[in-house]
Amino acid sequence: MIIATSHTTTDDIPNNNKQSPAMTTTANAPAPFNRLLLTGAAGGLGKVLRQSLRPYAKVLRLSDIAEMAPANGEHEEVVLCDLADKAAVHQLVEGVDAILHFGGVSVERPFEEILGANICGVFHIYEAARRHGVKRVVFASSNHVIGFHRQDAILDAHSPRRPDGYYGLSKSYGEDLASFYFDRYGIESVSIRIGSSFPEPNNRRMLSTWLSYRDLTQLLERALYTPNVGHTVVYGMSANRDLWWDNHLAAHLGYQPQDSSEAFRERVEAQPMPAADDPVRLFQGGAFAAAGPFGDD
Numbered sequence: 529m530i531i532a533t534s535h536t537t538t539d540d541i542p543n544n545n546k547q548s549p550a551m552t553t554t555a556n557a558p559a560p561f562n563r564l565l566l567t568g569a570a571g572g573l574g575k576v577l578r579q580s581l582r583p584y585a586k587v588l589r590l591s592d593i594a595e596m597a598p599a600n601g602e603h604e605e606v607v608l609c610d611l612a613d614k615a616a617v618h619q620l621v622e623g624v625d626a627i628l629h630f631g632g633v634s635v636e637r638p639f640e641e642i643l644g645a646n647i648c649g650v651f652h653i654y655e656a657a658r659r660h661g662v663k664r665v666v667f668a669s670s671n672h673v674i675g676f677h678r679q680d681a682i683l684d685a686h687s688p689r690r691p692d693g694y695y696g697l698s699k700s701y702g703e704d705l706a707s708f709y710f711d712r713y714g715i716e717s718v719s720i721r722i723g724s725s726f727p728e729p730n731n732r733r734m735l736s737t738w739l740s741y742r743d744l745t746q747l748l749e750r751a752l753y754t755p756n757v758g759h760t761v762v763y764g765m766s767a768n769r770d771l772w773w774d775n776h777l778a779a780h781l782g783y784q785p786q787d788s789s790e791a792f793r794e795r796v797e798a799q800p801m802p803a804a805d806d807p808v809r810l811f812q813g814g815a816f817a818a819a820g821p822f823g824d825d
């Protein structure tokens with residue numbers, strides 16, 4: 529059954545799929561996909577996921593525009609590809625069962641730099657998915673889709689988007705594509721609005737937005753294996769104390785974060801407190817909300 533909503537909620541899900549799936553751990557991994565594609569594989573998260581996604585695919589196809597370590601045996605394929613190159617992306621997607629789309633510019637940059645990698649890139653990924661019959665995409669979206677909300681707001685997946693720059697706008701466009709390709713072609717997606725996924729939270733904002741690598745991996749597992757996700761938007765954060773995001777509209781994923789930023793609070797709070805009017809204290813997107821303008825010279 530196709531769920532004809534752009535943002536699936538638990539209420540949209542047929543009754544027989546409403547149960548909370550038991551949390552599956554990586555130690556008890558479900559049957560692997562034949563071939564998963566990971567874009568952005570040379571990046572910070574890509575390098576981590578190259579290891580942690582191993583249980584979920586017989587073959588991991590790893591792609592980036594940047595050089596990567598060579599394929600490690602028959603379980604990996606390494607493909608250099610510019611996401612802005614439509615023909616190359618179409619070739620890249622051939623033969624994969626699902627896509628984890630992590631490639632692209634990952635910080636605020638002038639529009640022209642975002643355009644090819646992120647905006648054309650995500651369009652090429654969805655078009656290639658359609659042409660090659662790929663039925664599931666996990667999209668690395670970002671908290672910068674809602675970055676201009678104040679830090680005292682609690683948001684869910686239906687809260688209005690307030691992108692904090694061209695980067696956030698490109699992720700917002702990616703979420704709209706995910707919605708459209710589900711409504712029009714039945715390609716299911718989970719758009720993960722990743723908070724801050726680094727080894728440790730390293731500033732006060734990240735005490736709220738931090739997502740551990742272990743929790744990211746669990747979330748990706750749920751995004752790959754949960755049936756009938758339609759287009760689900762989920763916030764990617766660990767079980768931190770002071771959360772700005774509420775994932776009740778993505779409860780059907782059964783994501784149960786295991787980690788918390790609390791262990792790092794003392795060290796982070798030893799840092800000087802930014803001024804009260806500093807964007808890093810005001811906005812959920814932090815410093816991104818103060819980047820630019822670009823191109824005035």
Ligand SMILES: NC(=O)c1ccc[n+]([C@@H]2O[C@H](COP(=O)([O-])OP(=O)(O)OC[C@H]3O[C@@H](n4cnc5c(N)ncnc54)[C@H](O)[C@@H]3O)[C@@H](O)[C@H]2O)c1
Pocket residue numbers: 567568569570571572573574591592593594609610611612629630631632633634635644645649668669670671721722723724725726
């Ligand atoms: N790390 C985080 O906390 C965080 C937060 C929110 C969203 N995200 C998203 O998750 C993804 C991975 O983040 P990351 O921290 O690993 O970023 P990263 O910058 O380390 O990795 C992104 C990768 O994309 C590649 N790339 C850039 N332009 C490309 C192009 N035209 N064609 C092909 N590949 C291209 C880069 O070479 C890089 O290896 C990104 O999409 C990012 O926007 C990450």
